Amino acid sequence: MPNINISLTKPHEPADIPMETIPVRLKPEIMADNPVRTSPVGSTPGIISDNSTGPNPIFNGQYILNNISMCTQSEPVNIIVVVHSAPAHFVPRLFIRRTYGARKLFLPTEVRVIFLLGRVEYQNLQREIIDEHNKYGDIIQGDFKDAYHNLTYKAVMGLHWVSHYCPDVKYVIKTDDDAVFDMWRFLKYVYAKKLFMSKTIYGIARLQDLIPRIGKWAVPLKYLRNYTRYPFQYCIGFVLILSSDIIPDLYRASFKVPFFWLDDVYVTGLLRTYVGGIGIRQNGGNLILDSMSDQRECLRNIDLNCPYLAVVARTDTFMVLWNLFKTRSVL
Template sequence: VNPHPYNVVLSNPNICRVKDLFMLVYVHTGADHYRRRAVIRQTWGDIKRFPNMRVMFVMGKTSTIKSMQDALQFESTTYGDILEEDFEDTYHNLTFKGIGALKFISHYCNNVKYVLKTDDDVFVNMYTLQNHLMQLEGAGYNKSLILCMASWNAPVLREGKWAVPKEMYPEEHYPTYCQGLAYVLSTDVAPKLYDASFFVKFFWVDDVYISGILSK
């Protein structure tokens, strides 16, 4: 009921081919957000500081202007950290970014211990996060894990920016889901969510769909 028929435009299938890779971070971004990506590469996403981590920036196509795509191609060749698919990059297509990332992880990153999803306007305290995950791993929490700030029994809004009509989602409350600022998955969860996405009707609120409806 929910095929993901989009083609990969830019990617680096070798990004996870790193010995003892602890974490892959996938970041929702837009083609024209180069400065945000540059800041992340120079700070919390700097692989010189965190050699056991890799960052992948996920986007759709936002422009038919050849120069912008050429710039993305150059950026991808330089850094090897872009995942671009050919769906239209709009606010209501954010779910496609998440599914595209889960697809990529399922195919190329099963050697990674943890996956972090975040956005390009978020600053991650990577030291604290990795230390916390290492403590959890030491306590045996390294499988079937979704770790986040959870929204419990959140009402479905019928007005405003996140308005959802009843014909699209008839329930009055969402299932428990992760707030989209950031959430962590143990890597075994990624292919389970991706496989489930084919059998669950598309829903444009990406955090609710991926971390809530699919996990349920």
């Protein structure tokens, strides 16, 4: 790894309101495709370890809610969709379960979805999340405060979870819960053709971006203090497609690479650079990822080969966009 001085400051978790421990009562009759087995908070199978450094300083398996049997059913899981979700976003999660995270839509390819959450402050919200997990079995909740500046905790938890509980999956698709992803198009143009299979991240690549020192994505001056631009390439985290062979290496790297609060820069920039040998493929062609604009007009014009693989949505446009993807897929 190049000698990039980003500071050795330990991860900082914002002040928290203690929450009374609520026991997780899992119902025997799970209503989705995901029968649930859990492991206690702090318990991991020990598949990934680094004895020279001790526990991972960012995330070392401290789960509040988990499902360790998601990928251990009779049919091997081919694709796992890992969604960064806000705790109160129940409706977006339901939309995803009914669309690109719906197993039955894509058989015989086995697709599963998990939603990554952090700890919440209010007991009523936590009870709702527990009920949701009891029903669907797909909530993965870490024991860190769910906050915007803690997204790197969530990202490293995702690396830990896939490394430990879904190590044989072929592709990892990381999305945010406001993304609409055309799984049919992915299966046709990527999965069936075995593209991007090894040591690769596919996403919206950024190179030599200015490091923001003010505003929403501000990087404190103590980080990358000698740089005005990022000294490495990275991908915007809206949607990422990762070959599964890089996930354990990225998680191992998080033992060594100091915390950096912008999760997409941390995972696809700093961790990837530390590991080495992981390429970035810039989105393009007929697999465009678009996190900025409304692409309904393009998708409505079925005479055109609209190139979008994933687009951003509001709650009121999510199903509209999905249905346009669906119409395109059957033509």
